[in-house]
Amino acid sequence: MVNWQLYLLMFLPLAFVIVFNYVPMYGLLMAFQNFDPILGIWHSQWVGFQNFQQWFHNYQFWPLIKNTIALQLFGLVVGFPVPIILAIMLHEVANDKIRRFMQTVLYAPYFISTVVIVGMLFIFVDPQTGLVNHLIVSLGGKPIFFMASPRWFRPLYVFSGVWQGAGFGTILYLAALTGVSPDLLDAALIDGASRMRRIWHISLPTIRPIVIIMLIWSIGDIMAVGPDKAYLMQTPLNLSASQIIPTYVYETGLLNAQYSFGAVVGLFNSVINSVLLIIVNFIAKRLTETSIF
Amino acid sequence: MEWIRKLPKRSTKGDMVFDIVNLGLLLIVCLIVLYPLYFVLIASxxxxxxxNLGHVWLWTRHFTxxxxxxxxxxxxxxxxFVNSLLYCALSVAIxxxxxxxxxxxxxxxxxxxxxxxxxxxxxTLLFSGGLIPTYMLVRSLGMVNTIWALILPGAxxxxxxxxxxxxxxxSIPNELLEAAKMDGCSDIRFLIQIVIPLSKPMIAVMTLWVVVGQWNSYFPAMIYLNNTSLYPLQLVLYQILVQNQSSIGITSSPESMAAQQHLAELIQYTAIIVSTIPLLVLYPFLQKYFVKGVTVGSLKG
Incomplete structure (x- = not known):
């Protein structure tokens, strides 16, 4: 073979993908077992759909689904428009230096770790010492126990997420906005179109395709939330809102060593996620002729 | 005010108002983004x-x-800190x-x-085995409680x-490959001597992402590591910031308990600053590269 070297290159990374991505898929067989790590997949006892029944009849089943979807939908509704608006505002800043400086500032929080973000959240909303509660008290209100309140979990999660990610989220839209046709802008200027009108009739239509793609993909990612941040923000008192499927998988599956049951809950989440992604990809293909796969 | 905009000839009064409002709003957004970081800095x-009394919000008080x-x-x-540096370097190298x-x-x-x-x-983008089967794999490979559990599964x-x-x-023209082949250049040599030097921006972005991902992650370390001497920075921060456990000296007399609480609070701010500064200082230099990286990946993926 002429290009055998290409196959040589491919070998090691492909082996990694097989081992670390495909072997765990095979490991999902444990969902149908009473899995014992000492016996392994080969020797553990098979129990059919018993773990699935246990999950579907679990009193936490609906609350967990509701918490997961509510958190993600809230994040989508609040978080999706912000980068678009910010990108348009930044695009309208004519002075390059000021714009670049602002971009540098706005991207920065993206590079802060989840642990630090949540740590800062705890510091700022502390009922006795936090700045937020000092402000509430000085305005005549009563301090709020934010981290102990299920009602506040989603707003805190989502708004800290927007604080962290909205600036970075402008990158794609800003790139798309550079595609605004200068001829169109000149024509609009000659016709005396105001800035708002130019944004409305020229900038927004220019980025519409990318906005649609991003929206479709965000919907597809609704079930693709990780446990990291929610787990950090959990306190015994806010669990009724902060327990989502991924944190539940970790806590029951690993911490309580109910491996098979945890695998079932994780599988349930993955299947819904895949179905969503396939549907969303199909829609994206139809609407915009772009697709990820 | 000429820095606001070099006004084009047909620019109206309305446009001027727009510019001022737009810049003003963006300035407020920038302040909202910067203030929490600034507060942590002065609090440290x-x-x-x-x-704690809320007296620090604009400048330091009782500087220490x-x-x-x-x-x-x-x-x-x-x-x-040292562990995280090592894990980042290993992750990039692999x-x-x-x-x-x-x-x-x-x-x-x-x-x-x-x-x-x-x-x-x-x-693999569509479907994954999930947390438990992945944990079992890592465990059966004997990587639990080793640094490889943090590096290899996501490599x-x-x-x-x-x-x-x-x-x-x-970005690699086909003609280059044809010319190299005429000269008898092998595929691997072509990759190393031609393709990689031409791909520096992409490699820089990828390196940045690997470093950021590894530096900021805590979850794999939390599930795979028991040995505290292997803990990456984020897991140490987790103990200090979220679990409120900082192991600074162990004493039990009441007054030193209070003093310790005092230190534990102070150290939260300094820990945030020390752990966050490296990336925040590094990234503006790479900004133009990663902007390119994000757009290449998403628009043409």
């Missing part, structure tokens, strides 16, 4: 009692370097070459089987391969 130099002194004397943070090794063949039209491999990769990601492949396809 202030007396914690003053911070105590937090930094204690932090620098605390073994766990330093060890975490992840970046492997990604390129997979991406380059996939970018070649004469690589028979690239469609099959692309499908194999795409499936090769389909998404990165696709981004790199797209980069090679769009």
């Amino acid at each position: 130099f202030s007396d914690p009692t003053q911070v 370097l105590e937090g930094y002194k204690v932090l620098f004397a605390t073994g766990s943070i330093w060890r975490g 992840s970046v070459p492997l990604t390129i090794m997979a991406a380059y063949p996939l970018s070649r039209k004469d690589f028979v089987g690239r469609h099959v491999i692309t499908v194999i990769l795409t499936v 090769v990601g389909a998404w990165n391969i696709i981004v790199a492949r797209t980069f090679f396809q769009t």
Whole structure:
């Protein structure tokens, strides 16, 4: 073979993908077992759909689904428009230096770790010492126990997420906005179109395709939330809102060593996620002729 | 005010108002983004009692370097810092070459089987075994409580391969390969001597992502590591910031308990500053590269 070297290159990374991505898929067989790590997949006892029944009849089943979807939908509704608006505002800043400086500032929080973000959240909303509660008290209100309140979990999660990610989220839209046709802008200027009108009739239509793609993909990612941040923000008192499927998988599956049951809950989440992604990809293909796969 | 905008001739009064309002709003947004970071910075130099009373919000009060002194004397943070540096370096050294090794063949039209491999990769974007089976795999490979559990499972990601492949396809001219082949250059030599030097921006972005991902992650470390001497910085921070456990000296007399609480609070701010500064200082230099990286990956993926 002429290009055998290409196959040589491919070998090691492909082996990694097989081992670390495909072997765990095979490991999902444990969902149908009473899995014992000492016996392994080969020797553990098979129990059919018993773990699935246990999950579907679990009193936490609906609350967990509701918490997961509510958190993600809230994040989508609040978080999706912000980068678009910010990108348009930044695009309208004519002075390059000021714009670049602002971009540098706005991207920065993206590079802060989840642990630090949540740590800062705890510091700022502390009922006795936090700045937020000092402000509430000085305005005549009563301090709020934010981290102990299920009602506040989603707003805190989502708004800290927007604080962290909205600036970075402008990158794609800003790139798309550079595609605004200068001829169109000149024509609009000659016709005396105001800035708002130019944004409305020229900038927004220019980025519409990318906005649609991003929206479709965000919907597809609704079930693709990780446990990291929610787990950090959990306190015994806010669990009724902060327990989502991924944190539940970790806590029951690993911490309580109910491996098979945890695998079932994780599988349930993955299947819904895949179905969503396939549907969303199909829609994206139809609407915009772009697709990820 | 001429810095606001070099006004084009037909610019109206309305446009001026727009510019001022727009800039004003953006300035407020920037302040909202910066203020929490600024607050942590000034709080790290202030007396914690003053911070807790809400007296620190614009400038430091009762300036002190105590937090930094204690932090620098605390073994766990330093060890975490060094561990994280090591894990980042190892991740880059393993992840970046492997990604390129997979991406380059996939970018070649004469690589028979690239469609099959692309499908194999795409499936991993769609579906995964999930936390428990992955944990069991890592465990059966004997990697629990070793640094490899943090580095190997995520070393090769389909998404990165696709981004790199797209980069090679769009920025390495086919004529180069043909010319090199005429001169008897092998595929691997062509990759090393021609393709990689031409791909520096992409490699810089990928390196940045690997470093940021590794530096900021805590979850794998939390589930795989028991040995505290292997803890990366984020897990040490987790103990300090979220669990409120900082192991700074162990005493039990009431007054030193209070003093310890005092230090524990102070050290939260200094820990945030010390752990966050490296990336925040590093990233503006790479900004123009990663902007390119994000757009290449998403628009043409």
